[in-house]
Amino acid sequence: TTRAFHDYPRFSKALAVSGGGLLTYYGTKLFLCSDSSLKDDRKRVIVLGTGWAGTSFLKNLDSTQYDVQVISPRNYFAFTPLLPSVTVGTVEARSIVEPIRNIIKKKAGNVGFLEAECYKIDAKNKKVHCRSSQKAGSEGKEEFIVDYDYLVVAMGARANTFNTPGVEEHTHFLKEIEDAQNIRRNVIDCFEKANLPNLSDEERKNNLHFVVVGGGPTGVEFAAELHDFIDEDLSKLYPTVKDYVKITLLEAADHILNMFDKRITTFAEEKFQRDGIDVKLGSMVVNVSDKTISTKERSTGEVHHVPYGMVVWSTGIGTRPVITNFMKEIGQANRRVLATDEWLRVDGCDNIYALGDCATINQRKVMDDIAAIFKKADKDNSGTITVAKLQEVIEDICERYPQVKLYMKNKHMKNIVALLEDSKGDDNKESKELDIERLKTALSAVDSQMKNLPATAQVAAQQGQYLAKCFNRMKECDQNPEGPLRIRDEGRHRFRPFRYRHLGQFAPLGGEQTAAQLPGDWVSIGHSSQWLWYSVYASKQVSWRNRLLVISDWGRRFVHGRDSSRL
Ligand code: FAD
Numbered sequence: 428t429t430r431a432f433h434d435y436p437r438f439s440k441a442l443a444v445s446g447g448g449l450l451t452y453y454g455t456k457l458f459l460c461s462d463s464s465l466k467d468d469r470k471r472v473i474v475l476g477t478g479w480a481g482t483s484f485l486k487n488l489d490s491t492q493y494d495v496q497v498i499s500p501r502n503y504f505a506f507t508p509l510l511p512s513v514t515v516g517t518v519e520a521r522s523i524v525e526p527i528r529n530i531i532k533k534k535a536g537n538v539g540f541l542e543a544e545c546y547k548i549d550a551k552n553k554k555v556h557c558r559s560s561q562k563a564g565s566e567g568k569e570e571f572i573v574d575y576d577y578l579v580v581a582m583g584a585r586a587n588t589f590n591t592p593g594v595e596e597h598t599h600f601l602k603e604i605e606d607a608q609n610i611r612r613n614v615i616d617c618f619e620k621a622n623l624p625n626l627s628d629e630e631r632k633n634n635l636h637f638v639v640v641g642g643g644p645t646g647v648e649f650a651a652e653l654h655d656f657i658d659e660d661l662s663k664l665y666p667t668v669k670d671y672v673k674i675t676l677l678e679a680a681d682h683i684l685n686m687f688d689k690r691i692t693t694f695a696e697e698k699f700q701r702d703g704i705d706v707k708l709g710s711m712v713v714n715v716s717d718k719t720i721s722t723k724e725r726s727t728g729e730v731h732h733v734p735y736g737m738v739v740w741s742t743g744i745g746t747r748p749v750i751t752n753f754m755k756e757i758g759q760a761n762r763r764v765l766a767t768d769e770w771l772r773v774d775g776c777d778n779i780y781a782l783g784d785c786a787t788i789n790q791r792k793v794m795d796d797i798a799a800i801f802k803k804a805d806k807d808n809s810g811t812i813t814v815a816k817l818q819e820v821i822e823d824i825c826e827r828y829p830q831v832k833l834y835m836k837n838k839h840m841k842n843i844v845a846l847l848e849d850s851k852g853d854d855n856k857e858s859k860e861l862d863i864e865r866l867k868t869a870l871s872a873v874d875s876q877m878k879n880l881p882a883t884a885q886v887a888a889q890q891g892q893y894l895a896k897c898f899n900r901m902k903e904c905d906q907n908p909e910g911p912l913r914i915r916d917e918g919r920h921r922f923r924p925f926r927y928r929h930l931g932q933f934a935p936l937g938g939e940q941t942a943a944q945l946p947g948d949w950v951s952i953g954h955s956s957q958w959l960w961y962s963v964y965a966s967k968q969v970s971w972r973n974r975l976l977v978i979s980d981w982g983r984r985f986v987h988g989r990d991s992s993r994l
Contacts (some may be wrong), residue, residue, distance in 0.1 A: 470576035471494045471495075472576065472898070473498060473577070474496070477502070477584050480888070480890055484782070485538075500544040504527060506523040506968060517612065519976070520604050547753075548580070554573065556572050557572070578778065578780070582783075597738065598739065613737050614653065621635050630673045637653060637736060638733070638737070639738075641677045642680070652935075652937065673703075674703070676706050683696060702938070713730065750765055759774065801820060894925075908921045
């Protein structure tokens with residue numbers, strides 16, 4: 428017991444000061460780390476996760492106002508956009524990680540870190556149950572419970588296998604630093620193995636068949652990095668086996684990079700074809716064994732079994748079990764992702780916020796509210812509304828939901844605007860009746876545009892920053908609320924809702940060429956975008972140490988090539 432509390436000095440200090448707090452044993456080792464008598468006036472904020480969302484929240488939070496405890500199984504922040512570069516040694520793993528304690532060190536006030544994973548969120552009692560990844564003595568893992576006043580859930584997501592048999596066991600994910608390091612080792616393994624004597628040509632070919640599943644930005648970037656690594660470095664080091672190498676990119680949809688502009692998709696597909704990367708579209712993986720990967724062709728229904736040397740699985744993200752269990756407890760079992768409102772508060776929970784990949788803003792609720800406004804306006808239940816009333820309703824909606832105002836300009840609002848336009852020139856336009864169902868259909872098109880924020884670092888970082896700013900101004904905004912009018916309660920919301928600002932996205936395609944899609948659908952592809960990519964990613968590093976390391980890795984790669992040692 429004593430030893431465990433030494434591991435958490437802030438708690439032991441609090442115990443000493445208060446003359447003894449509540450300490451409980453559950454089973455072997457489970458500590459209740461705090462109770463209300465141990466706290467000073469400051470509210471305790473628990474941050475779960477040290478990824479993009481959690482770190483951005485932490486960096487922007489005025490930590491003098493709160494008692495902050497960060498909990499994560501990973502004691503560092505990782506710059507994920509450069510993970511594909513780590514898989515082949517274009518940059519080194521340590522260059523893109525920043526110890527979380529370096530970030531905490533720069534914060535004033537009371538900020539602590541516990542290296543542990545949260546396995547249960549108890550919203551009713553405002554506690555999180557955690558398990559340390561460190562072994563405590565010989566008795567296994569340490570478990571403990573931490574109280575919170577505010578909980579910030581930023582646990583990210585896990586790789587989604589779509590329950591495809593064999594994926595967990597036989598493929599590599601590309602999500603964490605360790606994944607990238609394992610892939611790097613495995614690529615070299617495949618080459619060393621193929622180079623051994625006594626292998627048939629067929630065996631060499633199979634060993635050097637690299638399969639990438641998923642034609643999204645991550646899969647495409649990995650395939651491009653791997654191609655460059657083999658083309659620029661490994662083919663010189665393994666000249667006898669280089670002709671056996673094959674890279675296959677499998678995509679279930681009709682095109683790769685289908686969230687990008689058509690010009691980028693076409694350019695990428697043509698470039699990969701020139702590079703000899705075999706892009707198989709409409710090809711769904713149905714099984715992976717230790718030696719073969721089975722795919723089903725969408726057009727013909729044929730199933731192929733293809734031998735491979737290594738498979739990298741990159742088909743999107745799924746919900747972590749701890750979040751799934753939490754969702755069941757709070758009545759969100761029917762949803763796929765944890766739902767929050769536009770202030771990032773988890774639906775149905777007081778003082779719990781969720782951001783980044785583990786949550787999504789429930790725009791359905793916004794649309795329900797809008798429908799309620801229409802219903803109120805249609806007093807006689809006629810299913811129609813006058814133009815004059817519609818204008819009033821729209822003003823009301825825009826006042827409460829500023830984002831709708833934004834979408835008034837959007838093409839999906841054309842129907843509504845057209846209805847208003849239609850009535851122009853009509854002498855009696857103020858009293859012209861409009862069909863509410865048609866208006867609702869137009870609004871549901873807006874809904875589908877609004878609800879899908881992409882699961883990206885950009886969104887996560889902006890949400891972290893937004894939430895920290897809200898926390899910093901909690902007292903001020905309690906007195907002078909600055910948000911829009913509430914629909915169900917009186918008065919205004921405390922804060923303005925979260926608004927995402929899209930800054931554009933990149934898709935590196937190898938050979939010093941990158942595709943960039945910037946706001947306003949401005950597209951740039953080629954070498955100049957590659958330099959833009961270098962500058963943006965260098966500038967976005969979280970510390971000067973990372974920036975210098977990443978830039979020097981790029982320089983080293985230009986001069987000496989990538990390191991092919993199997994470490
Ligand atoms: P994460 O960054 O994944 O962080 C989650 C944190 O929670 C981690 O610290 C984790 O250790 C911790 N955690 C996990 N389980 C628990 C638990 N039980 N208890 C406590 N803590 C826990 N986005 C872009 O915008 N641009 C890109 O170019 C880009 N490239 C990418 C390339 C790759 C290879 C990958 C994998 C992702 C890329 N993304 C990119 C997406 C981006 O990384 C994610 O959207 C972003 O990381 C989400 O941030 P997050 O904080 O929600 O989750």
